[in-house]
Amino acid sequence: MKLTKLFHDFFQSEKSSGLALMACTVISLVLANSGLRDGYLAFWDYHIFEHTLSHWINDGLMAIFFLLVGLELEREVYIGELSSLRHALLPVVAALGGMLVPAGFHFVFNHGTDTQAGAGIPMATDIAFALAVLSLLGNRVPASLKIFLTALAVIDDLGAILVIAIFYTGTLVWMNLLVSLAVFGVLLILNRLKVRNLIPYLAGGIVMWYFMLHSGIHATISGVLLAFAIPFGNGDEKSTSYILQHFLHKPVAFFILPVFALANTAVTLPADWVHSLVEANSLGIFFGLFVGKPLGISVFSYVSARLKLTRLPDDLVIGHVIGAGFLGGIGFTMSIFITLLAFQDPHLINESKIVILLSSVIAGITGFLLLQMFCRTALAGANDE
Incomplete structure (x- = not known):
């Protein structure tokens, strides 16, 4: 399957961004739990024009991130994986399962409690992290799997945007x-x-x-609306949409998302943080991301394919979809973003961030190992033929 130049650029930028995010997360966690903690946390709470620095990042810079997501979604709709019903249906159905089932898990654990507003937290997928993990597998990854995961994550982000607009x-x-x-x-x-x-x-x-x-x-919604107002034309390198999307890749990948990670993963680990992992909200987030995501994505994909509503690409097996489902469980940026909208209690936000980070790491490692196995099996089968 031929990959367009802009999709290749998008995949590469998201991969590199994911690696940068990993480094920034580690740096932020270390600083937040070191002797520099007070000064580091105070830095993000510094007020500029009546708002904290972290508020400007979350409401201002992230609008630019959503503008890029909107431009990618626009491209997918016009000339990409979502441009025809036959190609679009599989990632759409998979994304639907990957949003409903995780939200259901959180709702089961938190129904009727003060934390049920967090049901949207495990619905999200971090495109950058997911593609970064996928890139670690190298050339063994089928092109259709890259496209499937990218389309799935973009639709997932659109779902998150709608959830933010409607429920938060x-x-x-x-x-x-x-x-x-x-x-x-x-x-x-x-x-x-x-x-x-x-x-x-x-x-x-x-x-x-x-x-x-x-x-x-939430102001970030304006970024998505702006993306669909910008002329797409025929989508070539001279089109307005292409020029802006190409320009935004590196600033978003290497500045906006890393800064967001630094500001929002400044998580101080309290002495009893392990005990918070068994609270209802934490269990809802963990089971939503680690179990609900792969379960929803793979079951919805498998059932729709069996009913002949969708069709898996020839070079993919259901094992690839399950592995991609676990990568979909890397919530990170989007899950943290929704956490900030769902809760006001700093202690609850901190606990949610901890379990998001743990769940995302476990889901990412599991997805990597599964895909490594299935990609190796598929490659061996192709060589035998």
Whole structure:
């Protein structure tokens, strides 16, 4: 299966970003639990224009990350894996299972409690981490598996965005929301008028972000809306969407996501942190990511294929899908992001981050070992033929 240049760039940037995220996470955890802890934590709480530095990162810089996710989703819809129903259905069904089943696990453990709002936490997949782990397998990975996991993760992020917009929205300030949507409408009109210059779209995106920030809906949603307002054209290297997407790859991969990791994995491990792992919220997150994700992705994929609603690519077996399902259990960035929206209690947020990190590491290692086995088996079978 031929990989487009931009998809290859996207895969490589996400792979490299995942490796950078791993390094930043380790650095942040070490600093947060060292003699430099107080100064390190205070740095992220430093106020700039009435907001902390971490708030600007989570509400500002992450909007740019969601803009890149939106541009990739737009490309997938127009000319990529999601451009035809036959190709799109498998990752869509898999992503649906990978969102519903983990949320169900968390809901079972936390129904009727103060932590049931965390049901969205295990629904998310970290694209960068998942593709970074997949890249460690080298050339043994079938191209269709790279595309499947990427499409799955992008759809998963779209699902997370919808969950944030619907379930993690506080009191709406309708006037600000309407202004933001009106700006979005103007940008769509510019698109229809075939305005290709990026400046009015970026300027409009900033205005849209500002009013969305003060509307009650999370400001990062404006990044996704802006992505779909930017002209796609025929998707070639001269198109506005391509130019912006190509430009954003490295800043997002090597600055925005690493900074987010540094700011949000500054987790102080309390003396009794092990005991918190058996609390309802922690169990819901762990079983959601480590069990619910691979179970939902693989079962929904297998059943839909058996019913002939979808079809696995010729070079994939269900074992590949199960392995990819475990990689889908690497929640990390998106799971932490939703945690910050779901809970207000700093102690509960800290506990959730700990179990997200542990679950993501265990899921990632399990997925890597399974895929290593299935890719080696598939390669040996091909050589025998």
